[in-house]
Amino acid sequence: xxxxxxxxxxxxxxxxxxxxxxxxxxxxxxxxxxxxxxxxxxxxxxxxxxxxxxxxxxxxxxxxxxxxxxxxxxxxxxxxxxxxxxxxxxxxxxxxxxxxxxxxxxxxxxxxxxxxxxxxxx
Amino acid sequence: xxxxxxxxxxxxxxxxxxxxxxxxxxxxxxxxxxxxxxxxxxxxxxxxxxxxxxxxxxxxxxxxxxxxxxxxxxxxxxxxxxxxxxxxxxxxxxxxxxxxxxxxxxxxxxxxxxxxxxxxxxxxxxxxxxxxxxxxxxxxxxxxxxxxxxxxxxxxxxxxxxxxxxxxxxxxxxxxxxxxxxxxxxxxxxxxxxxxxxxxxxxxxxxxxxxxxxxxxxxxxxxxxxxxxxxxxxxxxxxxxxxxxxxxxxxxxxxxxxxxxxxxxxxxxxxxxxxxxxxxxxxxxxxxxxxxxxxxxxxxxxxxxxxxxxxxxxxxxxxxxxxxxxxxxxxxxxxxxxxxxxxxxxxxxxxxxxxxxxxxxxxxxxxxxxxxxxxxxxxxxxxxxxxxxxxxxxxxxxxxxxxxxxxxxxxxxxxxxxxxxxxxxxxxxxxxxxxxxxxxxxxxxxxxxxxxxxxxxxxxxxxxxxxxxxxxxxxxxxxxxxxxxxxxxxxxxxxxxxx
Amino acid sequence: xxxxxxxxxxxxxxxxxxxxxxxxxxxxxxxxxxxxxxxxxxxxxxxxxxxxxxxxxxxxxxxxxxxxxxxxxxxxxxxxxxxxxxxxxxxxxxxxxxxxxxxxxxxxxxxxxxxxxxxxxxxxxxxxxxx
Numbered sequence: 001x002x003x004x005x006x007x008x009x010x011x012x013x014x015x016x017x018x019x020x021x022x023x024x025x026x027x028x029x030x031x032x033x034x035x036x037x038x039x040x041x042x043x044x045x046x047x048x049x050x051x052x053x054x055x056x057x058x059x060x061x062x063x064x065x066x067x068x069x070x071x072x073x074x075x076x077x078x079x080x081x082x083x084x085x086x087x088x089x090x091x092x093x094x095x096x097x098x099x100x101x102x103x104x105x106x107x108x109x110x111x112x113x114x115x116x117x118x119x120x121x122x
Numbered sequence: 123x124x125x126x127x128x129x130x131x132x133x134x135x136x137x138x139x140x141x142x143x144x145x146x147x148x149x150x151x152x153x154x155x156x157x158x159x160x161x162x163x164x165x166x167x168x169x170x171x172x173x174x175x176x177x178x179x180x181x182x183x184x185x186x187x188x189x190x191x192x193x194x195x196x197x198x199x200x201x202x203x204x205x206x207x208x209x210x211x212x213x214x215x216x217x218x219x220x221x222x223x224x225x226x227x228x229x230x231x232x233x234x235x236x237x238x239x240x241x242x243x244x245x246x247x248x249x250x251x252x253x254x255x256x257x258x259x260x261x262x263x264x265x266x267x268x269x270x271x272x273x274x275x276x277x278x279x280x281x282x283x284x285x286x287x288x289x290x291x292x293x294x295x296x297x298x299x300x301x302x303x304x305x306x307x308x309x310x311x312x313x314x315x316x317x318x319x320x321x322x323x324x325x326x327x328x329x330x331x332x333x334x335x336x337x338x339x340x341x342x343x344x345x346x347x348x349x350x351x352x353x354x355x356x357x358x359x360x361x362x363x364x365x366x367x368x369x370x371x372x373x374x375x376x377x378x379x380x381x382x383x384x385x386x387x388x389x390x391x392x393x394x395x396x397x398x399x400x401x402x403x404x405x406x407x408x409x410x411x412x413x414x415x416x417x418x419x420x421x422x423x424x425x426x427x428x429x430x431x432x433x434x435x436x437x438x439x440x441x442x443x444x445x446x447x448x449x450x451x452x453x454x455x456x457x458x459x460x461x462x463x464x465x466x467x468x469x470x471x472x473x474x475x476x477x478x479x480x481x482x483x484x485x486x487x488x489x490x491x492x493x494x495x496x497x498x499x500x501x502x503x504x505x506x507x508x509x510x511x512x513x514x515x516x517x518x519x520x521x522x523x524x525x526x527x528x529x530x531x532x533x534x535x536x537x538x539x540x541x542x543x544x545x546x547x548x549x550x551x552x553x554x555x556x557x558x559x560x561x562x563x564x565x566x567x568x569x570x571x572x573x574x575x576x577x578x579x580x581x582x583x584x585x586x587x588x589x590x591x592x593x594x595x596x597x598x599x600x601x602x603x604x605x606x607x608x609x610x611x612x613x614x615x616x617x618x619x620x621x
Numbered sequence: 622x623x624x625x626x627x628x629x630x631x632x633x634x635x636x637x638x639x640x641x642x643x644x645x646x647x648x649x650x651x652x653x654x655x656x657x658x659x660x661x662x663x664x665x666x667x668x669x670x671x672x673x674x675x676x677x678x679x680x681x682x683x684x685x686x687x688x689x690x691x692x693x694x695x696x697x698x699x700x701x702x703x704x705x706x707x708x709x710x711x712x713x714x715x716x717x718x719x720x721x722x723x724x725x726x727x728x729x730x731x732x733x734x735x736x737x738x739x740x741x742x743x744x745x746x747x748x749x750x751x752x
Contacts, residue, residue: 021300021304025297028293028297029297034289037293038293041293041296041297041300044297044300045300045303048300048303048304048307051304051307052307055307055310055311063653065652065653080316081307081310084259086657086658087259087263088262088303089657090657091262091263091266091267091299092296094270095266095269095270095292095296097744097748098270098273098274098292099289099292099293099296100748101744101747101748102273102277102285102288102289102292103289104748105277105280105285106282106285106286106289109282109285110282118286122282122283122286135702138698139695139698142691142694142695142698143695145691146688146691149687149688
């Protein structure tokens, strides 16, 4: 299978989204600090948000607001991925809030948010 | 007939509204919460019974939210598998809600007992939505909400261990959901649709055009939903979360929550991608390998545990392996056995965890080495425990035998008889860790220093005894009369395999 | 945080942020933005007050956002649910630049905005509660 590199350069947002996603996944899985794990989760989600926005983008399109004064045949960007991402942001926000609440509780119990120390104290 | 037409919508949204109403009651009248929960879940149970009756009559229910037809609107579709899962979930939740009245105040601090029921209903509503939906993005949202509700159920105990387990569960399950979201993005990019039926129709035409993207998508779905369904190498969150939660929560998590993800995976593999893509991307063989490892390693890990609930949690890992093995085989009997095992395992695990909770309630015993003489102190509970354990081993006349027999038939159909050896070996391992408990409970005599034990009825409340008895009866019923469920599942399987 | 500069600066910045949050909520039905975005901005404005000028809000007032949030949740859910239950009901399209021309959508936006503000405030208050 041959890869056309000019197409890869043309679609650079997908590339960057994938890199951000992998970095976030690495951060979540390898960091020992619980707070950094949650931050890694957020970085992962940001990568996906970038991916969705890139999917919805159309070159030369304008913001999808209904306006009767615009001429016929005006190019709009696809609003559906943006809408989905709004939901994704809300879900990510609630997960983050829940995780932070649990971390505060763990800090009250153990006096640290460093995961190996917590495991040693158990 | 407004209610009749909008029944799937009311089913999901009724529990959701009840969850938030319960959040209000948790601040105002805490002691009403269990009874209001039972009313709400009972309403859902009645609705899903009606839906199951309609589906059994040969009707597949398509509901379009707001009257917007697909591909624009959100579609909810209830097929045979969905109706069966809805009935199973609402029924089990009803039993567990009845059990919770007396059990929950013993196990969680009184300040959060109202919030527990809020999480309970939130989980139920999101699970019903996940089973009923036919829309990819809706599926993602429901997956996340189920994850949050299940973490709330674990964290409700408020102890050190359960908080830690809940955090690990939350982080890992959101990683899984993130992978699922990425996969949905890929699907939307190549098909331009989010409705599952339309995506399936589109994928048939373009699957040769984008082999790499389909391969990436199906692996992301396997990682994402497999992480949540605790497929073997991804199971690391499960034992902590399921063993440190309150008993009623453990029954929900182990018996039902991991199953709805499996139902979603089955839907995506068979109805959206189709068996060709499932086999062609080698995902089927990966699933078979992981499931075999899950069956063996889960049983081995369960064998060395001392804590009863931890042993049951590892046993769940092994049983999930059976379900994955069944649909990984990709034959008629394999998929039928997988679906049947979802029902039967729900009955068995709910019964076992509720019995564990009842043992803790009466005697405060948590370890499997302390079972001596329990059969005389609580004969009904231990009787139910015995029935569920024997079913877990796979003795004929109990439910577990039927699904294992189906799996054996399925592996013969797939020309792969090695799996029969695996199933037999796993049955022996199950016997090795379940039978000693029963032996110790009934047949080992007390030390002579203690007064001789007399047979008397359990000293636990009636509302805790009834759910245990009903689930044990369900196990026997599924073992003796599996015909009704099999006939119901036959249509679902033929739809899955496009027969 | 006891800092003179931040107190002087944020005294004015906070007002702008809060007004902008209300703007986004109220114009959400006819322009980009809406309940969630505006509600987050509004909550951030209030949180700046909370962090810069110290936690003066104690006792029952701290519990208030959760109750108000639950109330608006029920109201917003009812309005949004009506859109789902009545076939093809989405209200008038509305003209950009006006406040309440969106009909049901404007009301739902307002409910969601208030709900999001209350939710974020109560989450932060729960997290910083000293006990």
